[in-house]
Amino acid sequence: MRRPVLIALVGVDGSGKTTQARALARRLTARGVPAAYFENAGGRPLWNRLARAVGRPDGVALFGRTCYPVVEAAVRAAAMARTLLWSWATGRTAVLDRWTYCQYVIMGARGDRGGRAVRAAYRIVPAPTVVCFLAVAPEVAQRRVLARGIDTEELTHLRALDAAYRALPEFGGFVVLPGDGDPDEVAAALDGVVAPLVAGQGATAGSSGPDAAATS
Template identity: 65%
Template sequence: MGRGVVVAMVGTDGSGKSTQARGLVGRLNEAGIPATYLENAGGRPLWNRLARAVGRRDGVHLFGRRAYPVLEATVRWVALARAVAVTRLTGRVGVMDRWTWCQYVIMRARGDRGVGLVRAAYALFPRPDLVCFLAVRPELAQRRVLERGIDTEELAHLTALDAGYRALPEFGSFTLIDGNAAPATVAAALDRAVATVTGRRVTVTGTRRDSPVSKP
């Protein structure tokens, strides 16, 4: 793993990407496999707080339908560049919370223009060594989003995001993880998937070993 390994977690909001990514990094480090958690957030909670502070509804309302996707895509581009640099320079496993596909899917779900331009701007980034899609029922994803208390999501939007991921040309190459399962079961599935690119198995105490990992 001299050049580093990039593992990307993708899926709708509420699928458990952040929680599972952080847990995976902890388990890898405990197993003696140097790993780093890398976030690829677009800054929505920050932009929404800023918008409300000046009397606007949200970030889109503050910056406008054209400027907001540009801002969001730029923030994610910088995060992706950092992720690639960290993994390549340190030789660590970089577990990325979201990847380029997340931006394409959310732009299409919102009806934004410029998806082709964003794809072109992101084309320089290498494909991750492993892409794990956490598949979750939109109803469950919505409940999780509400429970964390940071923001809210409409069921229709989450449904559109899930459909958007499944419509991606690259979706068939993603490793499908059943995110509806108990957290420990999901963790065990991720550990087995990651072992295929690190060459080392991570032991998760007390988790089932029959959790589903499959190609869609």
């Protein structure tokens, strides 16, 4: 069986990775390349809601500075395992919203201990076929987060996240795409990166066009 294509999108909150990942999975499927979107998050919104329900400000306050990264890393590991099992079982393309790198970055930006232990635990997780980093100015990312009306992000934190991504030892192997521009332009750039990876899997895999199908 041909090794499945794993396309990962990473970037700071507000970079557009979730929007672009969902749309990419739809476009690929519409072009005859069966693909699915997978969110590989650490559960922060859930933990924050749970924390506020019991009178705590956020998940870190709920679990404590030591336990929270463990919970977050474990939840992300479970999500990634689900993604890999699906892709290996079906041989289909998986579009990954976040991956291991996001855990390294968030822990580094928060100043958490245990980064080496998480890296060691995640060593068995295979690298994606390609990792696309959506580069967005922290100020733009902050405005997008606020516009969603779901949560907020401090500008200093977004800057720390951006710096942490760029400091990753793996960053040199990432494909850096400008995420500040029009979403259609970002999508076109992403299609250009992905097309060679899925060539031959669909009759029109390399063509561009609007989203026309639901994620499989």
